[in-house]
Amino acid sequence: MGKLKIVTIGGGSSYTPELIEGFINRQDRMDIGELWLVDIEMGREKLEIVGAMAQRMVKAAGLDWDVNLTLDRREALKDADFVTTQFRVGQLDARIRDERIPAKYGLIGQETNGAGGIFKAFRTIPVILDIIKDMEELCPDAWLINFTNPAGMVTEAAIKVGGWKRTIGLCNVPIGSTKLNNMAMGYEEGEEKLFHKYAGLNHFHWHRAWDVDGKEVTDTLIDRIYHPESEFAKVLAEKFGVANIKNKIFVYEQIKDLGMLPCAYHRYYYITKEMLTENLEEYAKNETRAEVVKKTEAELFELYKDPALDYKPEQLTKRGGTHYSDAACEIIASIHNDARKEMVVSTQNNGTITDLPYDCVVEVSAVITAHGAEPYNWGKFEPAARGQLQLMKAMEETVIAAASTGDYNKAVQAFTINPLITSGYEAKAMLDEMLVANKDYLPQFAAVISKLEAEGVVYIPA
Template identity: 70%
Template sequence: MSRNALKIVTIGGGSSYTPELIEGYIKRQDQLPIKEIWLVDIEAGKEKLEIVGAMAKRMVAAAGLDWEVHLTLDRREALKDADYVSTQFRVGLLDARIKDERVPLSHGVLGQETNGAGGMFKAFRTIPVILGIIKDMEEMCPNAWLVNFTNPAGMVTEAAIKHGGWKKTAGLCNVPIGHSKQAAEKLGVPEEELFIKYAGINHFHWHRVWDKEGNERTDELIDLIYGPQEEADSHLKNIHSAPFHYEQIKDLGMLPCGYHRYYYIEDEMLAHSVEEFEKGETRAQVVKATEARLFELYKDPKLDYKPKELEQRGGTHYSDAACELIASIQNDKRTDMVVSTENNGTIVDLPYDCVVEVSGPVTSHGPEPYNWGSFPPAARGLIQGMKGMEETTIRAAITGDYGAALQAFTINPLVPGGTMAKTLLDELLLAHEAHLPQFAESIKRIKETQPETVEYVEELMKSN
């Protein structure tokens, strides 16, 4: 690792989140001796890369820094001798997310970016790409750290560490950041005065909270956030703020992740998603419109700072967390962060070699998570099933095995079993054919034997 001339690479550099990433580096200019920032994208993202890249250069210049900002479509050129590589790409762009949502919702089944059928298909498209990036890194920058916040972050990070063998990988998510800010706000104390311990898997974790006097405040926060008199607020732009059942959360004795709504109050979340689908306003369609407005702002040659409108995009704090993680590794800061990393016994209820999302200090050799122990039975049963689903999804993504994919669909609690699981799997395979070469044989078979399925998907895609 370089100590005085860092080269940092971002794959998916044309993302609308990139200005927050640049802002995070600028805020930490005294901690990060940056020489080069490389923003990488693909041909389909070239226009956005040029727009956001020009803005990044303006931001660096406005900060009075001499950092070199490079834009390229050549990933290997960018990776050569890199110290840190961050990933924030979306295979198939937002149109793929629209398919992930609309195909299941057309059957009255949840379609969502990281949960249910849509989340599994995002993993199918993304995992082969992250493993390809790692192959390039082995050759071009064998000592670099990989900082992943490409969704589904937990599965992508597990694939990188467990199957790609890239131990110097950490995954990030903005959801815990929002929950920590919420806890501080509800208790009326500065965030730094609280000790918050998270444990679970990405978008499926729980947390407990203590104050600086050593008093646990978890139960009080359950009352303040989820009590019968409180108005539901997920603190997440991405998902509907339906109220949890207070008695259920009280019995758990832990604060849930906002995404637990899809499992604890599935019917209400599904009804809201179906309503959005019928109005042509799925979350992906809304995000696509928001992103279009952001890039119009980014084109302004006078704009040299992150606009407030970026907060509406739904992933605010992601990029700043990535910058802090890099700064903490670079300087052995031991910043307390929530990361996806190897379990190594942190959560007793899950496999030793799987990836979990947990709290802990980030050192020069990576995250050192705090021990959590076991979950109560109500949580343990859920998370063990979800981890089994993740492991099976990862296997299907790598091998292209149709049976493994169907198995993953069958055990995912948000996908109805039996015929519907197979129907959704077949339709999504057809919808995403361009980005699923590992499933080519299965897709060919579906086309040859199920003309009605082909016709259904084609008609549905016309109405995107």
């Protein structure tokens, strides 16, 4: 095989140093020839800053990889072996609107959940489909490794709407949960002795765990992590919590009844009122997560400008999303070497979860082979989880349909069935305002938005 050509769409991201570090750490498993970092004109400055740093990192590692920076996506994609996607349509200003507009209406504003998550999908899905059209022509055998959020919906759109079967999505949340569980069982930091099975949707999965003797320890972990009097709970949650989710305490009895460990994002659905209260307090102080991240990112890029910096700085962990890029590198290495690494990924269900459509995309434990992800069978969920899971998948499918067609009625429907949006005319008013606020990034809704503006709908910054 020839040397690998790897392309990253959204190469100007603040996460790129972790991606480059991941490739450097796997240099003995991947014979890389070219790395291409791609961005758009809006991201030119960031691309130049982080791209120069990437070149320094590769040089410091003593590697002869050709690190290219470009605004020409088609130039980069020609004959690529792997394409990774980590872009944010509208940059962080769009995320700020996603979080602040719902809060103005008294609802949770969050990057991948509720109204904010829906609009991130609306902006992102048309772009991933355009990327796939270029890939069909320029690199028809390439793998698409997606960690652009909302990762599950974007991956499903790539596979089912775009027809790109060689797509795998990923998320960093299971990585943190796995580390947390091992620590809770008394293993040393860095030891991963437990066997895990994850199943559900991106940012809406559950998992179980077994020890080296084959004994299931899920119930023990629930007690150690979620019991209100557990000596482990506070320290472990602080060490392995998700940066963009406040560590509110779950209702222990409810988790105990589930018999599974939830993911951090379940807080938005299991303790909605408490999360909303926190969300609205941040909104009032102009300290939504997006606003905090924007400041953190500005500080990171000031660091990246340092011509002496040729390694990933520790400050990047404050950005949130740590481990995403490294996981992408691991997937690429596993596919390339048929290494059969166990990972948690978004891939087609194919009967893995019997409660969901056969061809939908789920987030599950899988073995990563040369031909893609082979999921571990999960089977059925008990009613309490099954009902929510099926509703969330129906919502995702409706969002994807609206995003890929510009169907306004389906957008209304997606808002109506989303558990974090209060349905009714006020929800429709919020939808209309968010459409107008995002008009520069929603070409599929152009006719709808023109009609709304003619009717007097305006975006009023909150």
